[in-house]
Amino acid sequence: MKRNVVKVIKPKLIVGSPRRQFLKLSGMAVIGSGLLYACSKDDAVRMPDSENPTPNPDTDGDPVFDLGEGDLGVLNYAYALEQLEADFYTKVVNSFYVNISDEEMSVLMDLYNHEVNHREFFKAAITAAVAGDTDLILPTLEFDYGDLDFTNRDQILGVAKTLEDTGVAAYNGAGRLLMNPDYLLLAGKIVSVEARHAAAIRTLINPGSADFAGDDVVTTDTGLDQALDPSVILNAVSGLGYIQTPFTANFLP
Amino acid sequence: MNIIQFLDAFTTDNFLANKSSRRQAFSTMGSLGKKAAMAVVPLGLALKPKAAYAAAMQNDPVGALQFALTLEYLEDEFYRTGLDCDIIPEGRAETVYMQISKHEKAHVDFLISGLEGAGVEPVTKPEFDFTAGGLFDPFNLGGIGKDIAYAQFLALSQAFEDTGVRAYKGQATNLMGSDFLTPALQIHSVEARHASEVRRLRGLKGWITLNERGEGIPEQAQGVYNGEENVTQGGVDVTTLGDGSPFGEAASTEAYDEPLAKEDVLAIAALFIKA
Numbered sequence: 001m002k003r004n005v006v007k008v009i010k011p012k013l014i015v016g017s018p019r020r021q022f023l024k025l026s027g028m029a030v031i032g033s034g035l036l037y038a039c040s041k042d043d044a045v046r047m048p049d050s051e052n053p054t055p056n057p058d059t060d061g062d063p064v065f066d067l068g069e070g071d072l073g074v075l076n077y078a079y080a081l082e083q084l085e086a087d088f089y090t091k092v093v094n095s096f097y098v099n100i101s102d103e104e105m106s107v108l109m110d111l112y113n114h115e116v117n118h119r120e121f122f123k124a125a126i127t128a129a130v131a132g133d134t135d136l137i138l139p140t141l142e143f144d145y146g147d148l149d150f151t152n153r154d155q156i157l158g159v160a161k162t163l164e165d166t167g168v169a170a171y172n173g174a175g176r177l178l179m180n181p182d183y184l185l186l187a188g189k190i191v192s193v194e195a196r197h198a199a200a201i202r203t204l205i206n207p208g209s210a211d212f213a214g215d216d217v218v219t220t221d222t223g224l225d226q227a228l229d230p231s232v233i234l235n236a237v238s239g240l241g242y243i244q245t246p247f248t249a250n251f252l253p
Numbered sequence: 254m255n256i257i258q259f260l261d262a263f264t265t266d267n268f269l270a271n272k273s274s275r276r277q278a279f280s281t282m283g284s285l286g287k288k289a290a291m292a293v294v295p296l297g298l299a300l301k302p303k304a305a306y307a308a309a310m311q312n313d314p315v316g317a318l319q320f321a322l323t324l325e326y327l328e329d330e331f332y333r334t335g336l337d338c339d340i341i342p343e344g345r346a347e348t349v350y351m352q353i354s355k356h357e358k359a360h361v362d363f364l365i366s367g368l369e370g371a372g373v374e375p376v377t378k379p380e381f382d383f384t385a386g387g388l389f390d391p392f393n394l395g396g397i398g399k400d401i402a403y404a405q406f407l408a409l410s411q412a413f414e415d416t417g418v419r420a421y422k423g424q425a426t427n428l429m430g431s432d433f434l435t436p437a438l439q440i441h442s443v444e445a446r447h448a449s450e451v452r453r454l455r456g457l458k459g460w461i462t463l464n465e466r467g468e469g470i471p472e473q474a475q476g477v478y479n480g481e482e483n484v485t486q487g488g489v490d491v492t493t494l495g496d497g498s499p500f501g502e503a504a505s506t507e508a509y510d511e512p513l514a515k516e517d518v519l520a521i522a523a524l525f526i527k528a
Contacts, residue, residue, distance in 0.1 A: 106458075107459075109498070110458065110460065110504070110507065112498075112499065113498050113499040113501070113504035113507070113508070114460070114499070114504060114507060114508035115499075116495070116499035117491055117494070117495075117499045117500060117504060117505055117508040118508060120491075120494035120495050120499075120500075121486055121487075121489065121491055121494060123494075124489050124494055125487050125489070128487075128488075128489075168442045171438070171442075172435065172438045172439050172442055173435070175425065175434055175435060175438045176434050176435050178429075181426040181429060182487060183487075184425050184426055184429060185422070185425060185426060185512060186486060186487055188421075188422040188425045188438070188441065188510075188512065189422065189486065189509040189510050189511065189512070190508075190509060191438070191441070191442055191445075192418050192422065192441060192442060192444075192445035192448075192510040193445070193460060193507070193508055193509065193510055194442075195442035195443070195445035195446045195449070196445050196446070196448065196449035196459040196460045196510075197449075197459070197460075198446060198449075199445070199446040199447075199449035199450050199453075199459060200449055200450075200453060200459040203450060203453065207345070208344060208345040208348060209348060210348050210349065210351070210352035212349070212352075212446050212447075212449065212450040213352060213353070213356060213443055213446040213447060213450070214352075218356060218443050218446070219359075220355065220359070221359060222359050222360075222362075222363045222436075223355070223356035223357070223358075223359030223360045223363065223440065223443055224363070224436055224439035224440060224443065225439045225440075225442040225443045225446070226439070227435050227438065227439050
């Protein structure tokens with residue numbers, strides 16, 4: 001890793017009231033800082049014990065990880081999304097849905113390969129960037145897909161489409177947050193592959209259509225794809241309910 | 254405009270000599286004041302480098318956008334002509350190319366209004382020759398036959414889209430700190446969606462394996478794919494990051510698209526610009 005030292009301000013660990021933040025997220029649409037990005041069905045419906053919750057009520061004493069700020073925050077953010085994609089496709093290829101076509105199997109195998117590669121790349125890149133301070137690296141996240149039926153083609157391709165489109169919008173929105181040009185270029189190398197994935201999945205879902213770059217994701221007047229801030233993306237992703245390991249993104253817009 | 258002049262336009266500081274130097278363009282922006290500048294910039298865009306990396310990036314956003322506009326002119330005219338010449342089969346192909354054509358037209362308009370809004374005269378559209386001096390007949394204008402013309406149209410389309418992805422990627426760092434960075438990324442991913450669909454329409458994977466140009470792509474277009482075989486990302490050989498298929502050479506090259514320098518892109522585009 002080229003040592004372009006990222007200006008890293010050690011993120012504050014959130015030890016105050018994760019449960020209250022968590023409930024904000026699950027109880028109503030709150031956009032801004034202080035959100036906890038995870039979804040656990042148990043916690044989501046639990047009411048606060050009091051107005052002044054005890055520290056770390058949900059975390060067995062472990063502080064909740066914050067993605068951090070600046071380039072580090074963006075890298076951890078990308079690492080979180082790539083972890084989700086890689087985990088999802090790993091499950092998909094380990095038990096393909098019934099009656100899968102050769103073409104679909106080939107596409108999904110490739111997506112699995114690419115996303116696992118991306119995940120390990122970010123782990124390596126962040127490890128290099130923090131120069132040994134492993135506390136700053138997003139831990140391995142846990143996932144639970146709840147009622148998602150991995151034997152159901154429509155459900156699996158639907159989730160794949162969501163994840164790929166989300167990836168595109170996330171990288172497009174995060175580019176401006178990066179200060180190190182090397183990281184911007186790397187994000188650029190990955191986002192176009194995510195866009196290639198999104199197009200392929202969309203065409204598998206609706207063959208012969210214009211959905212590969214559909215009017216639902218590309219503006220018709222300016223021809224621009226989506227670009228969304230981390231808070232918007234993380235709200236949407238946590239809304240899927242798949243990420244079980246809580247983390248915050250208090251230093252990203 | 255001959256090709257030497259055309260290439261010069263991108264590599265000399267006299268690019269905007271007929272109006273003002275790029276530096277002057279920026280100082281004009283500055284003297285207008287932020288409010289005034291924003292007022293004339295459509296869509297809230299403005300070219301204003303941030304302090305960080307500004308020195309290295311000085312004046313580059315305009316060059317990047319002019320370069321992008323030239324590629325969009327090429328794509329826009331190519332698809333419009335293809336749709337007009339009745340060589341694209343009805344059904345999926347026509348649906349796909351109407352959507353792509355719509356986007357390329359929108360990109361041309363967007364870049365022109367962005368440049369004009371920033372007080373910069375957009376580069377004029379070159380005169381294109383999609384036969385590349387008689388090598389191809391993608392619109393069947395020379396009577397090569399509809400099927401061969403369409404096959405050539407598809408092949409050129411793939412080359413243009415894959416080049417477009419690499420070209421925008423290569424300009425991203427030149428747009429750092431400019432309000433055009435995000436829109437450029439938003440165009441970049443649209444080009445990638447196009448590239449994937451066109452490749453799949455041709456029976457290929459939507460992504461690029463090693464530096465393979467794919468069946469039916471003429472050797473003259475190999476420059477579009479050279480460098481895509483790279484496996485070193487951020488100084489790390491990504492084939493060493495784990496075991497199994499995700500870390501094979503093929504997957505490790507497919508998972509990352511590579512940028513292409515302006516000069517290399519223009520060398521490809523030059524084949525289709527009339528001398």
